[in-house]
Amino acid sequence: MSPFLNLRIGIYLAKRQIKRSNPWTTALIIFVMFFTFLNLVVISGILVGLIQGAVDAVKSDYMSDVIVSTLPDKSYIENSPEVISIIKSLPEVEAMTARYVQGGKIEANYKTKIKDTDKSDIANGSFTGIDPVDEDKVTNLSRFIVAGKYLEHGDYDQVVIGAYLLKKYMPVDSPGFTTLSNVGVGTKIRITVGSVTREVTVKGIVKAKVDEVSMRVYMPDDQFRSLIGRSDYNVSEIAIKLKPGANPEYVRDIIKSNGVGSVAKVQTFTEGKPKFITDMQNTFALLGNILSSIGLVVASITIFIVIFINAITRRKFIGILKGIGISEQAIEISYILQSFFYALCGSVVGIIFLYAFLQPTIAAHPIDFPFSDGILVAPIWGTMFRIGLLMFTTIVAGFIPARLVVRKNTLDSILGRK
Amino acid sequence: MIEVKNLVKSFKDGESITQVLKGIDFRAETGEFVSIMGRSGAGKSTLLYQMSLLDEPTSGDVIIDGKDTSLLSIEEKTKFRLGELGYVLQDYALLPEMTALENVALPLLMQDIDEKQAYKEATEALTRVGLEKRLNNLPSKLSGGEQQRVSIARAIAHKPKILFADEPTANLDNESSRIILNIFKELHAEGQTIIMVTHEHEYSKFAERIIHLDDGKIISIEKN
Numbered sequence: 174m175s176p177f178l179n180l181r182i183g184i185y186l187a188k189r190q191i192k193r194s195n196p197w198t199t200a201l202i203i204f205v206m207f208f209t210f211l212n213l214v215v216i217s218g219i220l221v222g223l224i225q226g227a228v229d230a231v232k233s234d235y236m237s238d239v240i241v242s243t244l245p246d247k248s249y250i251e252n253s254p255e256v257i258s259i260i261k262s263l264p265e266v267e268a269m270t271a272r273y274v275q276g277g278k279i280e281a282n283y284k285t286k287i288k289d290t291d292k293s294d295i296a297n298g299s300f301t302g303i304d305p306v307d308e309d310k311v312t313n314l315s316r317f318i319v320a321g322k323y324l325e326h327g328d329y330d331q332v333v334i335g336a337y338l339l340k341k342y343m344p345v346d347s348p349g350f351t352t353l354s355n356v357g358v359g360t361k362i363r364i365t366v367g368s369v370t371r372e373v374t375v376k377g378i379v380k381a382k383v384d385e386v387s388m389r390v391y392m393p394d395d396q397f398r399s400l401i402g403r404s405d406y407n408v409s410e411i412a413i414k415l416k417p418g419a420n421p422e423y424v425r426d427i428i429k430s431n432g433v434g435s436v437a438k439v440q441t442f443t444e445g446k447p448k449f450i451t452d453m454q455n456t457f458a459l460l461g462n463i464l465s466s467i468g469l470v471v472a473s474i475t476i477f478i479v480i481f482i483n484a485i486t487r488r489k490f491i492g493i494l495k496g497i498g499i500s501e502q503a504i505e506i507s508y509i510l511q512s513f514f515y516a517l518c519g520s521v522v523g524i525i526f527l528y529a530f531l532q533p534t535i536a537a538h539p540i541d542f543p544f545s546d547g548i549l550v551a552p553i554w555g556t557m558f559r560i561g562l563l564m565f566t567t568i569v570a571g572f573i574p575a576r577l578v579v580r581k582n583t584l585d586s587i588l589g590r591k
Numbered sequence: 592m593i594e595v596k597n598l599v600k601s602f603k604d605g606e607s608i609t610q611v612l613k614g615i616d617f618r619a620e621t622g623e624f625v626s627i628m629g630r631s632g633a634g635k636s637t638l639l640y641q642m643s644l645l646d647e648p649t650s651g652d653v654i655i656d657g658k659d660t661s662l663l664s665i666e667e668k669t670k671f672r673l674g675e676l677g678y679v680l681q682d683y684a685l686l687p688e689m690t691a692l693e694n695v696a697l698p699l700l701m702q703d704i705d706e707k708q709a710y711k712e713a714t715e716a717l718t719r720v721g722l723e724k725r726l727n728n729l730p731s732k733l734s735g736g737e738q739q740r741v742s743i744a745r746a747i748a749h750k751p752k753i754l755f756a757d758e759p760t761a762n763l764d765n766e767s768s769r770i771i772l773n774i775f776k777e778l779h780a781e782g783q784t785i786i787m788v789t790h791e792h793e794y795s796k797f798a799e800r801i802i803h804l805d806d807g808k809i810i811s812i813e814k815n
Contacts, residue, residue: 175703178701178703181700182697182700182701185697185700189686189688189689189693190688192688193687193688193689193729194688490686490687493684493685493686494686494697495669496645496672496678496684497672497673497678497697497698497745498669498670498672498673498674498698498701499669499673499697499698499701500666500669500701501669503701582646583645583646584640584645584646587645587680587684
């Protein structure tokens with residue numbers, strides 16, 4: 174019998190079995206397949222999205238599209254004013270922020286300390302001088318203010334302090350990492366950068382999920398320059414935000430070709446992001462794939478059981494079909510098509526749920542993980558690949574039990590003999 | 592014409608072997624209506640299953656229109672059953688998810704007849720057994736007698752060489768049984784070869800010959 178004829182009869186049988194099966198049973202199987210689909214796509218999507226959220230945050234809150242930073246053996250970018258003017262002249266650039274960065278010490282309880290033997294409340298921090306307006310245009314730093322106010326031009330001896338430097342927000346006490354107690358908005362603290370110490374007032378507290386943002390102390394760049402005695406305007410890093418659609422690699426190359434490459438590192442976000450992020454991305458993608466594989470096994474077992482029970486309970490009718498001359502292949506195809514139908518329906522419902530509801534909802538309301546705002550990463554081609562895998566597994570899982578039952582002796586099946 | 596030569600069928604159950612058919616020889620001519628009778632356990636149904644290629648005999652031959660069926664592969668046997676044989680079983684053996692029309696049309700579709708033509712021929716077969724108004728009913732909506740008539744329609748729709756019937760009236764009341772037997776009588780009158788197993792003497796009288804089985808052997812052949 175021709176394969177086409179077997180397919181035709183297989184479709185004929187499958188159509189009627191599905192059409193006239195118990196609708197609740199069909200709905201239940203599709204429901205199971207729907208959850209299998211979600212297990213396959215969403216779990217790994219959230220795992221990847223968890224890191225993707227962190228990556229996106231590093232990009233939007235700190236590094237932006239292109240970052241210009243110091244060469245390994247330098248503490249600042251030489252000829253920074255010239256570099257800045259080159260960057261500003263590029264039409265692809267939407268905004269940029271130049272930062273002065275230097276490590277230092279913060280002391281909080283110096284006024285209340287009575288004896289020299291009293292424990293000092295000291296933390297190490299990274300001091301960053303910024304143009305508050307430029308910084309806000311690139312990283313929107315002001316939106317992370319959780320207490321007090323953001324910096325303004327002209328703020329004198331005022332700082333915005335990262336929440337992770339304060340015990341109130343970061344109740345961790347580990348060797349090599351200390352936080353300040355009893356520091357809030359309005360508290361006076363003493364900062365020491367190099368050999369210069371100055372008393373400043375905490376104007377605001379900034380808290381983002383990116384450590385580089387939440388572990389810094391910000392002050393206006395003119396104040397910071399005077400603090401560190403930098404009169405040459407040479408900065409430590411420049412974050413560049415590009416206009417939508419602009420190509421970061423192209424902008425990087427343009428900046429480099431203007432001679433900036435010899436005085437600074439010019440990197441796109443992808444190149445400049447910390448290596449551990451890439452490692453974590455790969456790790457979580459691997460974890461996602463492992464979980465997806467388990468999901469796939471669960472799906473195939475589910476379909477195997479469903480089809481096996483279906484075929485076993487219909488063993489007599491399978492016998493009748495064979496008895497009246499329907500080929501084994503046509504009967505097997507009918508079961509494969511049923512499996513395919515359940516997987517397809519589950520996947521279609523899953524796709525609609527995923528792309529019409531779940532992904533937009535999570536994008537609008539990211540999952541609040543401790544170190545990132547988790548999004549759901551489910552690229553369409555990745556989803557299609559997983560659906561393909563699900564279909565293939567389902568077809569195999571539908572074929573095996575059907576084959577097991579179909580190959581039994583025709584008369585034994587008809588008469589219900591073992 | 593169907594010929595059975597020294598047909599033996601044994602069943603193995605652990606160490607013990609039970610011989611149900613002990614060397615059956617007989618022949619039914621084309622167009623003949625043969626009834627197989629015997630008490631319960633005599634081997635009637637087993638004989639029918641061997642002759643209708645639903646089962647494999649332990650030894651012996653079943654020759655249909657000169658073709659030795661023992662030489663056929665499983666697939667060839669399936670094809671042979673599809674094209675040349677028809678079955679009416681005791682419990683109707685209809686597919687529950689298919690309407691009467693679809694049940695009858697299915698073997699025709701498997702013969703690569705297009706759907707329109709298959710439905711036309713299935714409708715004719717169902718009309719023939721008086722079910723022209725029940726075409727689109729599922730088996731669950733039909734009485735036992737009606738289900739058996741659908742089964743007959745399915746068995747005759749493709750005009751088989753031989754129609755095998757295994758206790759076709761066993762689950763039916765007298766009225767339905769008479770209807771079924773009358774259909775067999777009409778089919779026989781039109782030249783259909785019929786081999787029917789029954790344990791009811793009244794119905795075996797519809798056949799031209801009655802083969803009496805006992806303990807796996809033919810004990811007598813009676814002509815009506």
